[in-house]
Amino acid sequence: LDTESVLSEREDLLPFFQNHHHLSVALGLFHPESNAPDEIAFEYDFLGTYKADLVVGDSDASAYTLVELENAGPDSIFEDRGRVTSHWSRRFSEGFHQLVDWLYELDQRASDTALRQDFGHAEPDFFTILVIGRSPALSEREWDRLRWYRSRVLVDSTHVFVRTYDELASDLRRSMR
Numbered sequence: 001l002d003t004e005s006v007l008s009e010r011e012d013l014l015p016f017f018q019n020h021h022h023l024s025v026a027l028g029l030f031h032p033e034s035n036a037p038d039e040i041a042f043e044y045d046f047l048g049t050y051k052a053d054l055v056v057g058d059s060d061a062s063a064y065t066l067v068e069l070e071n072a073g074p075d076s077i078f079e080d081r082g083r084v085t086s087h088w089s090r091r092f093s094e095g096f097h098q099l100v101d102w103l104y105e106l107d108q109r110a111s112d113t114a115l116r117q118d119f120g121h122a123e124p125d126f127f128t129i130l131v132i133g134r135s136p137a138l139s140e141r142e143w144d145r146l147r148w149y150r151s152r153v154l155v156d157s158t159h160v161f162v163r164t165y166d167e168l169a170s171d172l173r174r175s176m177r
Contacts, residue, residue, distance in 0.1 A: 001165055005134065007072040013131075013165075014053055014069055018042050026172055028056030030161055031127035033063040046118050047109060050102050062121040066102055067129045070095040072165045076133035078142050086142060092132060099128040099160050107156060128160050135166035 007013050017024045021040060028037030039057035046052060054067035070076060070091050078086035106126055109115060116122050138146065150162050163171065 001072075001134075001169055005074065005136075007165070009053075009069050009071045013072065014042070017054060017069065023172070024054055025056055026175070027054065027067055027129060027168075028058060028063075028065045029175065030129060030171075031056075031058070031063045031065045031125075033061050033125050034058035034065065034127075035061065037065075039064075046102075047105055047112075047114050049105055050098075052102070057119070057124075059120055062119070062124045063127070064119055064124050065127045065129060066099070067131065068095050068098055070130065070132035072132070072134050074134060074137035077138065077146065077164070086139075092130075095130050095132055096160060096162070099130055100155050102126075103128065103155055103158075127158075128155075130160060130162045131165060131168055132162070133164045135164045138164075 001007075004012070024042075025037045025040055028034050028040075034056075035058060037056045037058050039055075039059055041055045042053065044052045044055045046055070052066045053069040055064060056067070057064045075089055075091075077089055077092045079089045081087050103126065106115070110123065115124060146162070150159065153160070
């Protein structure tokens with residue numbers, strides 16, 4: 001993050017998390033019910049339908065964090081399309097709605113034995129994280145809009161945890177202290 005202003009999901013970020021398991025497992029600690037994450041999977045194909053970039057699980061608590069990594073660039077969250085107010089980017093919308101699709105599918109298949117096979121429990125508790133973009137790229141108004149979005153937009157009565165890569169690094173540094 002200190003040396004590059006733009007990072008690719010496939011070429012930079014996913015390999016970085018795959019090579020830093022402790023960092024990846026730490027993402028599971030954002031789940032309010034997870035105290036001791038003990039399972040990790042990258043590019044995990046679940047329910048035969050979706051692939052999560054990262055899944056971190058606390059098997060004792062049956063608490064699983066599903067992580068979608070998107071790129072880290074100046075236009076990852078908002079795009080300038082010549083208007084006074086920037087647009088939510090296509091990348092942000094696709095990443096967020098991918099999590100919505102995962103939650104929908106998991107809810108629809110709550111009684112399915114596939115959940116027990118994939119997660120060891122018929123009713124696992126899921127938490128979702130979208131990591132996208134860079135903090136310095138956001139204007140004050142864009143920060144306000146993103147904060148509003150994070151506090152007001154719910155999926156099945158739950159907030160989707162959205163962080164920039166810079167925020168994630170700061171959050172993890174603070175929690176490790």
